[in-house]
Amino acid sequence: MIKKTPLAAAVLLASALGVSAYAWMGSEQAGGKHLDDATHADGEHHGNPAPASHAEAASHADGEHHVAEETDNEEEGLHLTPAQIEAAGIQLVTAGPQALDEAFSLPGEIGFDEDRTAHVVPRTPGVVEAVSVELGQSVKKGQLLAVIASQQVSELRSELAAAQRRLALASRTFERERELWQEKISAEQDYLQARQDLEEARIALANAQQKTNALSGVSASAGGNRYELRAPFDGVVVEKHLVPGEVVSETTAAFTLSDLSRVWASFSVAPQDLARVQVGKPARVEAADLGMQVDGRVSYVGNLLGEQTRSAVARVTLANPDGAWRPGLFVNVRVSSSARQVAVAVPEQAIQEVEGKPSVFVRSIEGFAPRPVDLGARSAGQVEVLAGLAAGDQVAAEGSFVLKSELGKSSASHAH
Template structure:
């Protein structure tokens, strides 16, 4: 069919519009698909990242490390605190230090006298110890002294009734009467001889009798003095009364008699010792004999309590014992407070040498921590237990060979207070 020009023009316009629409649709479709494709990976990546983040946070090593970091830090902090306590760190304020009475010193160089130690034992001073015996047989009528009592010289210890004493006093009384008669006879014969009334022979006989009476009286008096009894009994009923008295000031350390008991003349009824001085006896091996000299000052330390004293060597044995092959030495030790009791084991320190040491502390500053020795050193906010190794010591000062430097401030007096605080902190941490 033939078309006119208008129809051709209309068809061309329609075809052109359709082409443009189709091209728009194709472009729109391509644009939408490309955006989705590009968005999908991004969205997927986001979801993957989120999932990965959650997974890593909950289960991955990185997430675990991240999550555990604070907990691990707390744990490490907790262990660190416990480790500091275990190593001996004690926090104390200035007020607490003053309240505890801690004495601080500075470690530094000093001269130390080397000591050689010997085991010893406190004994009675035998020069001031009396084994009291009655020196006359009798029966106990009274006991005045008790065990452990302090007595003065001449104080009454006991009273005995003794027939032997009665005989001796009777002998003295008879001798005194004969002496009175002899003196009277001598005076009479002397006057008669001077007046030429009697012969010289009678005068000489009277003089001889007087001298014999004096000797007899003196003899009877000396017998009573030898047993510690007085010649003047007071009355006839007291002729057998014997008073046993203390020979010097001291302490009754032994008592071996009771009321009504018959005792022999040589019975050891009391032991009295003057405990104001005691002996510290120790034994010396032959190789050490040249180190101990009479008159040398030594230091005595107790193994039972924190007691220390100084004394001088008063005796060094010149013979070795047949069984022990050692010599005995003795220190006379003042004992004003009666702290050194006989039977107490001690250590006797004898000065052997003297030398300078680079780092020295007071011996009371050392404290034991298990098998090691420590010194509490001042640090900011408190004290730290510092393990040390020791060298020479003279009982008062100790050389530090390792663990402490000169100039370090340490606790000298009452260092046991810090040790106690350290022990309490360790107990609380263990719970």
Template sequence: MRWKKTVPVIAAAIAGACIALAAFALTRGSSTDAALASASIGSSGSSQPAQHRGTILNADGVTVEIVLSEKADDARLIVYPSVNGQPVNSGVSVRAVLTRFDGTTENIPFVAAGDRFTSTQPIAKPHVFDATIEVTRNGKPARFAYSRADGTVTLSPQQTQAAGIELQKAGPANIASTVQMPGEIRFNEDRTAHVVPRVAGIVERVAVSVGENVSKGQLLAVIASTDLADRRSELLTAERRLAATQTLYERERTLWQERISAEQDYLQAQVQLREAQIVTENARQKLSALNAAVNRGPLNQYELRAPFAGTIVAKHATAGEAITADANLFTLSDLSTVWAEIAVPAQHLNDVRVGREATVNATAFDSTSGGQIAYVGSLLGEQTRSAPARVVLPNPDRVWRPGMFVNVSVNAGQQSVPVAISDDAVQDINGVPTVFVGSSKGFVAQSVKTGRKDNRVVEVLSGLRAGQQYVAANSFVLKAELGKGSAEEE
């Protein structure tokens, strides 16, 4: 019968090896119940098979199988109590105290359903906790220790230092609040003109092309105009009449001073001189209104010149074409400055104000420029319920072209938030913003809800409390290590 004595020894050796392997698996925080059972304290194992693939624990004559049901956003603790291998539910109640990795505790009540007891509330992630589960049967309590360490990464101090991992405490901070809106580059309308000839006629010559840079006063086109010829003739006639009247006035004044002619003749000559002066000045002002030279070339030749320095962005003139006095022959724009126009939603009107700094980023290529809000409309659009606003941008290198789409960020000032962390600390894990938090069980991947942010810090709305330690630098190392652990478990 020696082989009967050998069986318990072999079984004990196998059990010891399993416990060692389970302890090794804890290095990355395995999510399997078998591994987590080895982390339980104050309980004894059992050779009874786990019918529900859970953790079996014994205490005070009561056996429990504990399972954490893994359902999306609704994980629950389930306890199957039994005595001598038989399920019991009569005269049995179950409750638990769950202590999370950050020290917070939760009282978890259970409700009976057949041979199992299910927690009445879901167990929120991360599933890193120590739970004391109390099963009371006929007034006698039995307590079981149950632990989980899902989604944890354990590194030695040497590994932590080598990876450059730095811990900081979450806490209040001032965040530079910004409002981001799409926009479009437009011409600076204060420096854009539709150049018209002011006289009707025939285009004789066009001196510039689209895209050409011109200086102030540069010739744009030559126009033959009968209207201009009439006005110049009118001025020449008035000037000659004025000269004759001036001569007559001086002669009559001399004769009157020498008492040769009557004073009436002198006064009449004086009136005629003043009338001639008025007629001449009127003819000269008519030509000035046309921006036409008084005496330059043929009488019918009109030279259309640039009113200021800029770029010809549109041309509607061709040699031989008949034009009217109000025809738009050229569009001239000074592109040294442009407008970034945006539509400001009603909820952001208090943040977007005249004088506030704004940053404009091109969407098509890497280019950034800064400016100030120069205008915010007083009325909201009936369809968009937004107000127009614009930023005046310097454009010395002509990088910003009208029609280009941009993103505009407006500095809305500093705002204080109760909990903030370094922007580099946030990692995207399965599409969820996640922060690694330091704990006694290792680094825990804690999902968070973020709010406002700037280029330094980001606000945490939930998932992290002020004073908690988190990984502020090189958290991507832990993300990679966590990914390795998940791949190995699969």
């Protein structure tokens, strides 16, 4: 027992020391944790590492605010040098006052010039032997269109030949009777009768010639029974209703010829607009689908209103040397009524649509800046600017579409 007591005491002492050391280490860790917590809590109020992070965040947010302000303050536009502007073919115009004609548009249609359109019909019945032209072909005055064999033509030629022979016989008889009467061989009554027969023969010949000339195209060949249809003037065959072997009469619509070097742009005018549409007023005919336009003048305004439309027919006569204005083409007719002075106007080609709004590109120190505008009346290639532009501002006219394209590219690059 005496030997075991010191060993037991040593074990107990070692255990006590271990427990004390563990307790001390736990106390140290707990104290450190509380110290760190205290430090963080203190740092949040006094600017230690945590407040530094908050200050950085605040500084970052403030930086973003300043960049946004700078972006908003920077004027949107294109930076171009004078050399680049010249290379792009951009021409500048100065916005300013203009005298614009007040105009209004009416729908219309291109039609034949009825003063130069002919419906060619046979002047005698017969059978078509030959057709010499095709639909759409251009013909010259006097050109052969068709040949028609006609019994009536043969009869007329026979009548003409008979009248010529009777006149020759009556002339010889008259000369003989006159000589006999002068020599006192025959009675005066025979002389007078011969003179009367001569006059009747002359009248018959004149009638036969008039009937023949009314056909205005009888051929002298093949027995004289052929009738030739010929073009009455230079034009285009716009309708053709003949084929060889067809029987025709005086009412058959054989051909329609029209001189398309001049056409009519016809349109309807409501009663309330008749005071503004008068003969001689300037008018512009526009074909939006073809991108064509031509200036002219109102040449006719009807005096009667249509029973169905209750409107008057008016027209503009157009020169059509190259045939671009085809009959049947729908057009708009802009009729100018009176001139009006506007404060600011620019050419129509200076107007471009930017972000769905009509805009102009205004010249700036560094290049051009787009500016939305409100538009008013249009006339002769000029457009009134109601708001967004001042007199004296320089804007891009010709070549403004290039600036619109470049602006779209710039916006796309910024978006990416």
